Amino acid sequence: QKEVEQDPGPLSVPEGAIVSLNCTYSNSAFQYFMWYRQYSRKGPELLMYTYSSGNKEDGRFTAQVDKSSKYISLFIRDSQPSDSATYLCAMTSFLIQGAQKLVFGQGTRLTINP
Amino acid sequence: DTEVTQTPKHLVMGMTNKKSLKCEQHMGHRAMYWYKQKAKKPPELMFVYSYEKLSINESVPSRFSPECPNSSLLNLHLHALQPEDSALYLCASSFRQGPNEKLFFGSGTQLSVL
Numbered sequence: 001q002k003e004v005e006q007d008p009g010p011l012s013v014p015e016g017a018i019v020s021l022n023c024t025y026s027n028s029a030f031q032y033f034m035w036y037r038q039y040s041r042k043g044p045e046l047l048m049y050t051y052s053s054g055n056k057e058d059g060r061f062t063a064q065v066d067k068s069s070k071y072i073s074l075f076i077r078d079s080q081p082s083d084s085a086t087y088l089c090a091m092t093s094f095l096i097q098g099a100q101k102l103v104f105g106q107g108t109r110l111t112i113n114p
Numbered sequence: 115d116t117e118v119t120q121t122p123k124h125l126v127m128g129m130t131n132k133k134s135l136k137c138e139q140h141m142g143h144r145a146m147y148w149y150k151q152k153a154k155k156p157p158e159l160m161f162v163y164s165y166e167k168l169s170i171n172e173s174v175p176s177r178f179s180p181e182c183p184n185s186s187l188l189n190l191h192l193h194a195l196q197p198e199d200s201a202l203y204l205c206a207s208s209f210r211q212g213p214n215e216k217l218f219f220g221s222g223t224q225l226s227v228l
Contacts, residue, residue, distance in 0.1 A: 041222075043120075043204050043206075043219035046218060101170065102217060
């Protein structure tokens with residue numbers, strides 16, 4: 001069983017729809033949770049970062065963490081064609097000498113259709 | 115400014131060549147990372163430098179040799195690579211903000227080994 005499970009999609013929705021992206025994890029030691037957006041042939045871009053259960057909102061994006069269920073979500077409201085990308089969840093449990101080791105989900109490929 | 119700069123953006127090399135990938139950040143980050151990403155897969159951690167010392171080596175073959183000349187620079191020296199080493203090579207850096215630590219990626223070097 002992988003430590004982090006993420007549905008690879010692809011997911012295709014019409015412009016303006018609410019998008020829900022999800023990851024589950026098995027390691028209860030994970031403390032920090034991230035969502036990255038990656039456009040084709042580019043590096044991942046940090047979208048959301050949280051370390052507590054509950055919701056965190058930033059513009060059209062809301063990150064949700066439920067540590068009791070080991071489940072995290074990213075919601076995108078009023079989706080735009082420019083949101084079309086691969087979305088990677090990532091999480092980490094420890095620091096080694098000041099550095100962290102991320103565990104990534106497989107990534108969900110999202111397309112927003114005009 | 116949350117910029118991690120990688121050069122070159124694209125690289126084609128033969129199996130007998132020696133080349134280097136370069137990464138630079140001026141955010142005062144003290145941890146720097148090399149990741150390898152194959153198409154439609156999440157990034158895989160290769161090396162971590164923390165305070166200019168190698169702190170994590172994920173059992174990477176010796177044909178990949180990292181170097182951290184100073185706190186702003188990270189190199190990856192390549193020698194006698196195989197075609198299966200073709201991938202997007204990503205540099206990242208991180209800093210601490212209290213209990214938080216956010217990882218920022220560069221745009222990557224797309225490497226093709228012939």
